[in-house]
Structures are given as structure tokens and as C-alpha cells.
Amino acid sequence: MDARAKLLRSRETLRVALLASEDWQPSYKRDLKTFKALLAGEARLETVTAEYLVGLDQRAPAYVDWSRLPTHVVADAGPVLNNDDAAWKREQTLLTAALLDIITELVATGASAGENLYGIPVGFTTLDEAILVAARTQVAQLVSQVTTTTRDxxxxxIQQSIATGEDQAAAVARLSRVINNPVRAELIAHTESVNAYQTGLFNFGKATGAVSKTWDGLAGACKLCGPLIGKTVKIDADFPGGYPHPSRHPRCRCGLIYNYE
Structure with a gap:
């Protein structure tokens, strides 16, 4: 293991400790094994997302037609971006490869948590078809969103660089700050780890005959989640706002209760 890999692993260990100290809806902690797996998965997801952005930072300048930079017509800034779809398909492939195994593990962790919390053994693993399909679906949606946001x-x-009259060196530096952003990696990991876990828990509920689900959150929840706490909908229905399960927003730590007849 090289020095950077060791440093990243050490950082993940620290992130797990920090994540564990956050306020989580209590159901996450009722099964310590799956809670620890969720924390480790979120920390790992943040690492691989950040590392992807580090690599993208090196590739992104090649996606810009720098010959157009001298123009000061901001409305003309759109064509500066290289719209080579093949290049962005490669980016999607790279990001999918980075995320898929971790998201699959997190979906399986949520399903296993359901087994342990409700005492109904099903035997979900990362090789289960429902887990694989759910993970691929989430990753495909996430990769599409990340790619679209990155291009924007x-x-x-580039529009900012043109508007301020920057030369290419300054424009590349600005672009680097935009692309290689650890806060973005953190937000993605916060949101998508809970999404994956709750997707797995939902698959458990469906497989075991749950008929409805109830939103459960912490006292003093945010204005987005507070109105949802205690609301019950049918198993396949969305909660108000169009969310089938948490996370409702970045850093959401709400959970669900599955109800059986």
C-alpha cells in the first residue's frame, strides 16, 4: 500500500469516528454491526468520490476549447465547453466503476439491517439479484446527476473566466477549484450512503410482506423532515415531496419504520 493509500485509509478511520458522533435516528444504531458497516461505507464512498474528482481535475482542462477564452462575450461561453459525448461517457464509466461496489455493499447492509431489526431472516447478500439491480439503478442515476452537474x-x-478577463493559467486554476472540491464529495457520500442503506431496507420490507412505512426522525428535525415524522404511507408510495425513503436532503439521518399486518 503506497503512502497516499495509507493516508486515505487513516482518514477513513477518522471519518468513521466523526460520523458515529452525529445525530442519527435511533433505528440505525439498534444493530451495531450494520451501523458500523454503514459508517465504513459512507467514509469509503467519500474517499472514492473525492479521488474521482482529483482525477477529473487533471482531465477537465482537456474538455475546454481554450482558443475561445480571449472573447469577452459571456453569452458565447457555452461553446467553450467541449461537448464531446465520448469523453463524458468515459467519465461516466470511470465514476460507475468507482462507486458500484460500495453502493452495492451499502444496499446489502440496509437489507441485512432489516433482517436483524425485525428478526426475519431472508439471507440477502451482495449477490442477490434485487440488491444488484437496486445498486445499479442508484449508481446510474447518481452518475448521470454528477456528470450533468460537472458539465454545468x-x-x-469558463463563463466566469471570460467575464473577468482571465488568461488560461488563471482559468485553469479557477476550474481546478471548482472540480476538485472535497465538500462536494462529502455531500455526495452523506446523501447516497443513506439512500443505498434505505433502499436495501425497502427491499427487505417488500420481500417480507410489509404493507406500509412510517417516517421516523429526531426531535428538532429540520423544516424539510419535521413535517414528515410520523406520517405513514403504503409500502410502494412516496412521502409528501416525492421521496420513497430518506435521505430527504444532504446529511439527512432520518429513518423508516416498516409496518406489517
Whole structure:
């Protein structure tokens, strides 16, 4: 293991400790084994997302036609972005490869948590078809969202450079700050780890005959989640706002209760 890998692993260990200290809806902690797996998965997801962005930071300048930079017509900034779809398909492939195994593990962790919390053994693993399909679906949606956002961020960065009259060196530096953003990696990991876990828990509920689900959150929950606490909907229905399960927003730590007849 090289020095960078060791440093990243050490950082993940620290992140797990920090994540464990956050306020989680109590159901997450009722099964310590799956809770620890969720924390480890979130920390790992943040690492691989950040590392992808580090790599993208090196590749992104090649996606810009720098010959157009001298123009000061902001409305003309859109074409500065290289719209080579093949290049962005490669980015999607790279990001999918980075995320898929971790998301699959997190979905399986949520399903296993359901087994332990409700005392109904099903035997979900990362090789289960429902887990694999759910993970691929989540990753495909996430990769599409991240790629679209990245292209918009690059376009906006170039527009800013044109508007301020920056030369190429300054524009590349600005672009680097936009792309290589650890806060973005953190937000993605916070949101998608809970999404994956709750997707697995939902698959458990469906497989075991749950008929409805109830939103459960912490006292003093945010204005987005507070109105949902205690609301019950049918197993396949969405909660108000169009969410089938947490997370409702970045850093959401709400949970669900599954109800059986």
C-alpha cells in the first residue's frame, strides 16, 4: 500500500469516528454491526468520490476549447465547453466503476439491517439479484446527476473566466477549484450512503410482506423532515415531496419504520 493509500485509509478511520458522533435516528444504531458497516461505507464512498474528482481535475482542462477564452462575450461561453459525448461517457464509466461496489455493499447492509431489526431472516447478500439491480439503478442515476452537474460547473467556471478577463493559467486554476472540491464529495457520500442503506431496507420490507412505512426522525428535525415524522404511507408510495425513503436532503439521518399486518 503506497503512502497516499495509507493516508486515505487513516482518514477513513477518522471519518468513521466523526460520523458515529452525529445525530442519527435511533433505528440505525439498534444493530451495531450494520451501523458500523454503514459508517465504513459512507467514509469509503467519500474517499472514492473525492479521488474521482482529483482525477477529473487533471482531465477537465482537456474538455475546454481554450482558443475561445480571449472573447469577452459571456453569452458565447457555452461553446467553450467541449461537448464531446465520448469523453463524458468515459467519465461516466470511470465514476460507475468507482462507486458500484460500495453502493452495492451499502444496499446489502440496509437489507441485512432489516433482517436483524425485525428478526426475519431472508439471507440477502451482495449477490442477490434485487440488491444488484437496486445498486445499479442508484449508481446510474447518481452518475448521470454528477456528470450533468460537472458539465454545468465547468461551463460556469469558463463563463466566469471570460467575464473577468482571465488568461488560461488563471482559468485553469479557477476550474481546478471548482472540480476538485472535497465538500462536494462529502455531500455526495452523506446523501447516497443513506439512500443505498434505505433502499436495501425497502427491499427487505417488500420481500417480507410489509404493507406500509412510517417516517421516523429526531426531535428538532429540520423544516424539510419535521413535517414528515410520523406520517405513514403504503409500502410502494412516496412521502409528501416525492421521496420513497430518506435521505430527504444532504446529511439527512432520518429513518423508516416498516409496518406489517
Amino acid at each position: 460547473l465547468i461551463r460556469e467556471s
